[in-house]
Amino acid sequence: MFKSVDPKARFPDMELETLRFWKENAVFQKSIEARRGQPYYTFNDGPPTTNGSPGIHHVLSRIFKDIPCRYKTMRGFYAPRKAGWDTHGLPVELEVEHTLGLKSKRQIEEYGVAEFNQRCRESVFKYIRLWEAMVERIGHWIDMDDPYVTLKDDYIESEWWAIKQLWDKGFIYRGYRTTPHCPRCGTSLSSHEVALGYQDDTSDPSVHIKFRITDEALAASPELRALVPSGKPAYLLAWTTTPWTLPGNTALAVATDAPYAVLCGPDDVLIMAQALVESVGVPGYEAAGVVSGGSLAGLHYEPLYNPHDFGVPRLGMPSFEAQSRPEKLTYRVIAADFVSMEDGTGIVHVAPSFGEVDFEAGMREGLDFVQQVDLDGKVTGSYAFAGKFVKAADPEVTEDLRSRGLLFRSGTIRHTYPFCWRCGTPLLYYVKRSWYVRTTAKRDRLVSGNLEINWYPDHIKYGRFGDWLENNVDWAFSRERYWGTPLPVWECPQCGRHECVGGRADLASRPSVQGYRPDLELHRPYVDEVTFACPDCGATMRRAPEVIDCWFDSGAMTWAQWHYPFENQDLFPRMFPVDYITEAIDQTRGWFYSLHALSTMVFDGPCFMNCACLGHVVDANGEKMSKSKGNIIDPWSVLNEYGADALRWYMLSSVPGENQHRFSLQALSETMRRHLLTLWNTYSFFVLYANIDGFVPGREQPTVLSQLDRWIISELNQLVLDVTKTMEAYSFTQSIRRIEEFIDLLSNWYVRRSRRRFWKSESDDDKLAAHTTLYTCLTTLIKLLAPIAPFVPEEMYQNLVRSVDADAPMSVHLTDYPIAEAACIDAPLNRHMELVMNLSSLGRAARAKAGIKVRQPLTKAIVVLPDDEERASVAALSEHIKDELNVKEVEFVAALEGSSSECITAGDDRYSVGVITGLSGDLMAEGFARELVRRLQTMRRAAGFEISDHIEVFYQTGEVLQDVFERYADYIRQETLSVGLFCAVVPEDASTQSLKLSGNEIVLGIRRAA
Ligand SMILES: [Zn+2]
Ligand SMILES: [Zn+2]
Secondary structure, three states, X not given: OOOOOOOOOOHHHHHHHHHXXXXXXXXXXXXXXXXXXXXXOOEOOOOOEOOOOOOHHHHHHHHHHHHHHHHHHHOOOEOOOXXXXXXXXXXXXHHHXXXXXXXXXXXXXXXXXXXXXXXXXXXXXXXXHHHHHHHHHOOOOOEEEEEEEOOOHHHHHHHHHHHHHHHHOOOEEEEEEEEEEEOOOOEEOOHHHHHOOEEEEXXXXXXXXEEEEOHHHHHHOHHHHHHOOOOOOEEEEEEEOOHHHHHHOOEEEEOOOOEEEEEEOOOOEEEEEHHHHHHHOOOOOEEEEEEEHHHHOOOEEOOOOOHHHHOOOEOOOHHHOOOOOOOOOOOEXXXXXOOOXXXXXXXXXXXXXXXXXXXXXHHHHOOOOEOOEOOXXXXXXXXXXXXXXXXXXXHHHHHHHHHOOOEEEEEEEEEEEEEOOOOOOEOEEEEEEEEEEOHHHHHHHHHHHHOOOEEEOOHHHHOHHHHHHHOOOOEEOEEOOOOOOEOOEEEOOOOOOEEEOOOHHHHHOOOOOEOOOOOOOOOOOOHHHOEEEOOOOOOEEEEOOOEEOHHHHHHOHHHHOOOOOOOOOOOHHHHOOEEEEEEEHHHHOOHHHHHHHHHHHHHOOOOEEEEEEEOOEEEOOOOEOOOOOOOOOOHHHHHHHOOHHHHHHHHHHHOOOOOOEEEOHHXXXXXXXXXXXXXXXXXXXXXXXXXXXXXOOOOOOOOOXXXXXXXXXXXXXXXXXXXXXXXXXXXXXXXXXXXXXHHHHHHHHXXXXXXXXXXXXXXXXXXHHHHHHHHHHHHHHHHHHOOOOOHHHHHHHHHHHHOOOOOOOOOHHHOOOOOOOHHHOOHHHHHHHHHHHHHHHHHHHHHHHHOOOXXXXXXXXXXXXXXXXHHHHHHOOHHHHHHHHOEEEEEEEOOOOOOOXXXXXXXXXXXXXXXXXXXXXXXXXXXXXXXXXHHHHHHHHHOOOOOOOOEEEEEEXXXXXXXXXXXXXXXXXXXXXXXEEEEOOOOOOOEEEEEEEOOEEEEEEEEEOO
């Protein structure tokens, strides 16, 4: 006997039981160990940052991480998988700063870096229990007992080893670059982070500034001399929205081909692009003539602020570090291709220490780099506005220029500006010295390695990821922060030599090393305290203060999770490259990139072979989920109400992984009802009748299978073939949709068409065939489904398989994935049965058109099938059409001849089915009999009788229905398991009901037979 199945079982409760079973029996560990010695299937876990609770989008990536590993395990592969946690970086620091009320880096240093980092370490694990609980609850099998954690010293040491490898190959350098800088966080942001923080409709100053051409330059230019009245000063008019950068101005850029207007006013002369005169508006000025941009290039002008007067540095740039610094200022007009004729004045203010194009122009033209702002965003030097934050300095700079007659106009503008996505401070584009990984040196290999990777969807390879690699720039990977992997580079303050350290032993072996001990924690400030002697000059070398980008941490997991090469030298080659990784699609510029870049730089090849990119999860209306909109869906609320299988099933089947996922609870509940519950009901049906009949799987085999049995077994094997193919191709959505189709066939055709065989088959052998077939379908189906929705298959497996076979593997997840038997696949039969289903639904449509209930038998259905062969094949299956349409006869014709008001048809573009609607007295009586049976069945259920209970039926009615009871007595008795049909008053102890069938009144009563 199988355990009886509750058709209304609560899945979440059952799943908790299953989780307990897995845990108590270490089923996950067993599933891996059972395959030891077999070929590896390898997976790398993208480490989440755990300083926040997991959201519904994390569930999606967990499902995608889980499925192929479970699948490959069932296919016989050895698939160990290690979880990982990302623990360093600015988000962690910011949370701690917030908790401690610290507002700047200076305050952190006053608080103490050791204590600060300790708080960071603690905060990382604040939410880790929530993560572990979620991962476990959704059935993601991954080893969380021995995870890799990026803050561990072993992990850091492996990163140091890699940095040293790169250092020795010349792939690490220190250079200047414009970087987006958050003055509050005091560190650079990656381009990816900048993209997160743009705010529309930001208000900024809009100022037009006059730069005076030097008298010498004016005198030396024949074109201008001809147009500028002598004695009047001539100004170049430029426009900016960042007045605070003006003290750093060292050039003005013009477009060589464009015409520039020379405009005469009462007191002075202005020069600007002819095309923009009207939009700027210069009342009181008259056009004196036009000069070309080319003739302006090379002109010198007077600095707004001479850096010598304000005690600010002119940066020594790498290219002129060796040169002597020219004391003469370079302020001049340069020709450039970035000058726009769309807005501004056609003369662009260039401050090489700040903007990106400015920096490049500065390098190209050998301009001065005046950097009058520090990393906190405050103005330095002796300006009137020194000490102010740059945005606060804006109005003062403007006012100062106005008072000196250099402001033409000031106003405000609303535009889009980037802010720090973490803290909301406006970002500054700032030229800084930082450490780089020279990824461009390996660009070709990055690109060719990408071609070896299978991407899902495949357009990522040449699109999003391929483009990103083609446009590769060196990786600015140092961060001026505290909680991160320390950059293992030591500097000599005396001769400037740098030494890179590749691990603990390397550090310990340095000459005159101080502060090193074997249990040294590899974090700031402890590492900062280690010094050694410079091999060149003997001075004391100290560590460069930076830590490294946390994306380097996660990108290094390929080897650092194994503490390679210090440990696991045998294991690592088996785990490189891994078969599979997956994360959200935005990781093409995040983790996917850092993995690929580092693996290519260190090991000269890709470190993953298959990568599934997942779309974003949004709410049912397509809106991004956010706290402020109040549309965040807590995974726990879904898990508690519907269960993990329903959630996994829905997220997988609704859209392919790479698409945007619109998360709708209504759609989830619909998916669950249509598929998961249909499967459950089919299972419940099987167990019910198997128990009634005492069916024991495998005890005896049926001698013959019916055509219907052969058909569903053929469909089943086709399913195994198709699902295996799509699983291998990482097309899990196709797999689950194919399974859904099969569940529909099994329940809504096989079981429906076979129902009577389970119940009162004419032969025991046929009943056995039906039981055996349905058993085979269910036990195969649950194995196909197990990697996708692991809970319900386990529950069914325990009952269907383990309860009758103690030698079977203890869990469905320890079984082998099914293998299709090609010999069982009868493709023509599948095709013809599908046609029978279609024809049946056309027939039902015809009946509906005629307004006749299906329970009313009709004389004939006419099936129109033009193709001779098809007609013959389907005719062999006509029993099903006959039963489905409740007709006495099915006629097959090539074409319908003539028309009759008695024949109502329904059809599509190829086929049509007609039903003959004329009713004889016999047919009507039979219709009544069927209707009575249905009513009695309903009463049986309402009275709570068991399916196998026998009953007595009592009725009182007129002549018409009494006649039906007499003529169809055998039929009614059989269908309703009645031992007697009594035309008598309904006894007191019977359930009773009065009704009217086509105007005929009847009182019915039933009670359990003694
Ligand atoms: Zn910030
Ligand atoms: Zn030295």
